[in-house]
Amino acid sequence: MRKSGFDAFDETVIALAMAPDLDPVLAVATSALTAGANGPGPQHPTLALIADLTGATGPARATAAARLSPGGPLARVGLIHIVPDPATRVAGDPPRGPSMLATCVASTALLRWAFGVFRLDPALFPLVRDDLLAPERPPDPDAAAALLAVLRLPAPSLTSLEADRATDALSTALVAVARSRRPALVVSADALMAPASAQRVAAEALLRQAVLIVTGEADLVPPAHWEPFATAVVAGQHPVLPEDPDRTVRSLLVRGWSTASAGGHLVDVLRTRGLLVAPAEAKRLERWSHLPAEDVGRLAATLAARAAGREDDEPSARRVTSEDVTSVAVGVVGRDLTRLASPLRTSRDWDRIALPPALRTELAEFVDQAAQRSSLLTEAGFGELPGQPHGITAVFAGPSGSGKTFAARLVAGDLGLPLYRVDLARVVSKYIGETEQNLDAVFAAAEESDAILLFDEAESLFGKRSEVQDARDRYANLEIAFLLQRMEDYEGVAILSTNLLGHLDGAFARRLSFCLHFPFPEQEQRAEIWRAVWPPQITLADDVDLDRLAALHPLSGGHIRNVALAAASLARAAGHDVDAGCIRRGLDREYAKLGVAPDRIGVAS
Known part of the structure; x- marks a missing residue:
């Protein structure tokens, strides 16, 4: 107490205030000392009793009363409470000043410490x-x-x-x-x-x-x-x-993270908890630059609990990957984002997607630039240049089912960052100004959680501005203008997926870091998709020729996955392997959805 500027008088007051709560006998004694004509007094000391016990007389009593007022040093730091005498209160009057009839009571924090409860309230x-x-x-x-x-x-x-x-x-x-x-x-x-x-x-x-x-x-x-x-x-x-x-x-x-990062802090904490983080995974996690410090401990504790739940004699039970972190982060740091966007599972299995070699190269360059974004802005000095965007934006353009969404999952998985698909139904509002508020909330929450944003069917939100003919056109154009500016200010990675590239507003071209075209899969890519679409648990019958299926059925990857799922379901219901008949029926269903008569030739070898 003396180190904090308090003196012997303050220490005596604290002892007297705590005494009735520490010992019931002292509470009875205090009540007797403060007794009046109407019977026993309060069990806690009044200011008058404290003045008497400390020997304060004359002007010293007024000084003691001032020090023990609600604005006095002990009350101001929350160690004691000064409780007015109920008998002196007048309804409607403002709070009264110092009074010798007021009671001095120890605060909850002080009593917790006196009883040895040192945990934060x-x-x-x-x-x-x-x-x-x-x-x-x-x-x-x-x-x-x-x-x-x-x-x-x-x-x-x-x-x-x-x-x-x-x-x-x-x-x-x-x-x-x-x-x-x-x-x-x-x-x-x-x-x-x-x-x-x-x-x-x-x-x-x-x-x-x-x-x-x-x-x-x-x-x-x-x-x-x-x-x-x-x-x-x-x-x-x-x-x-x-x-x-x-x-x-x-x-x-304070300058931002350079050689260190918020993700690097998480790696340190995970390792101190006995969890194993491989160097490659640590490098991915170090790309988390906005991870709030208050959430690092919660993330680490949740991951440690998961590891303990599956713990066995193998060291791999305590291994943590970036995918583990992103899955946990959805519930810890992504709470605000889930109101307007949905988390998507990430992947690093590039063998599951069939793409032309040139597009694979472009995607690899996209990942590399996104991974080096922080060092390019801080260490290489690009962040100091005027007008230099701090984020990376890419458009994935191509027909439905060409692999755009799965490619976004792979990009997020390689970067070790969470991926969220923006729910346009919840973002776009008919009320003026609410769409902009929702968009700003999405970008702000994504920046705080280092999330990658995926705008599916982006043409519906990033469409071309029209000539102003009425108030609706004017407000729609204002929304697009706001979105352009907010996208430019965004510090993270954003992916716009579209089937209609020509419908996007031309002003986005300057703000794009990449524009990747996903073509309709050729026969070679379709064959890769047919081979990759089956999980290891599924067995194909000998009468299935995947190469002929690819040659005879010009379907996108999304449609092929639908056929495979339908065929597997039919085979399981029938209790046998997936055969040509199951695939033929799956093709019938998919062509029916497309409104096209299926070509049945070549399903069987």
Whole structure:
């Protein structure tokens, strides 16, 4: 207590306030000492009793009353509560000032510590966290070192960290606090808005001797609510502060991740939990640059629980891949995104897609550029150039069933990032301005979760602007203009899938990094698809000739998969292998959907 600026009087007040809660005998004694003409008094000490027991007389009693008012130092830091005497209350009157009749009560935080309960009060979660792990490598080592120097100063301090991404500022603060060998209390600015909640946070910070790290809109926190905190770091907007000549106030600029990354922090945490992350998988995970620090621990804990659930004597039971991380991340960091988009499973099995060699090369170049995007912007200096987009956008154009969606799954799998298909039915609204709000929410949530966005049937959203003939045309054009600008500002990877490339607005051409054409599969590609479409568990009868099927039935990959599924279902129902008859019936169904009479020649060898 003395280190925090309190004296013997404050220590005595705290002891008297806690005594009735620690020992019922003392509660009875306090009630007797505060008894009046109407019977026993309150079980907690009044300000008058405290003044008597501390020997305060004359002007000293008024000083004691002022120090024990709701605005006094002990109440301001949330260690005690001053409860007015009910008999002195007048309905409709404003709160009264210091009164010797008021009662001094120990706060919940103080009593928890007195009884040895050092765990953070669960009622404060999730606005207050004490479980966030510091990365081994900060985004900006220089800023972390400068902040560490401030934290080691004996004087009260408040440091504001300015960064393009809040997660970079938070990670830098966590590293500096960890190196100062003090605990960190990460608090949302929302928890400091009301006086009562700000006092609860102040008590937790004081009792732990913790450094307060504030996230969110710190500039909206009332200036007086910063006074109880000796050491604070703001990872967001710089707050409005009261005049305090004894407090060191400064601002530090934080650069984003360069050689380190938020994903690299996750890899470190996974390995400390005994999980195995191969170097190739670690490289993929290091592409997560926006992973919130507060979610790293939750991701690692979930992955560790999964590993424990399947654990056996083999080391592979504790192996973690980027696909494992993306599947877990959907429920941890993708919550906001799932409101308007659907997660898709990713894959790295390129053998399952049949594409022309030139298109495979283009897709590989797309993956390589997306993988190097961060280093090109930061280390190679492209991010400093005016007008340089920070994201990558590609159009996958081709007929239905040509492999566009599966190619997007493969791109996401190779990059080790989650893939979400934007649900246009939920995004597009008939109400003016709501479509733009939904689109902005999609892009913002995707940036925060490092997700790849897939806009299927993109021509319906990115269509050409029309001549303005009425208000509907004008608002439709405004939506497209907004989408163009938001796409240019997007920092992630976006894929636009379309069957009608010519229907896209021409202004998108300049904003595209790649335009990949998926042709209708030729006979050679169709043969590859027929061979790859069958899972290992399916056995084909000897009368099935896949090469002749490819030659005689000009179907896209999507249609071939439908035929294979139908044939497998028929074979299982009949209790035998997939034969030519099952495939013939599957072809009948698919041609019927297309409205074309099937050519039955060549199904059997």
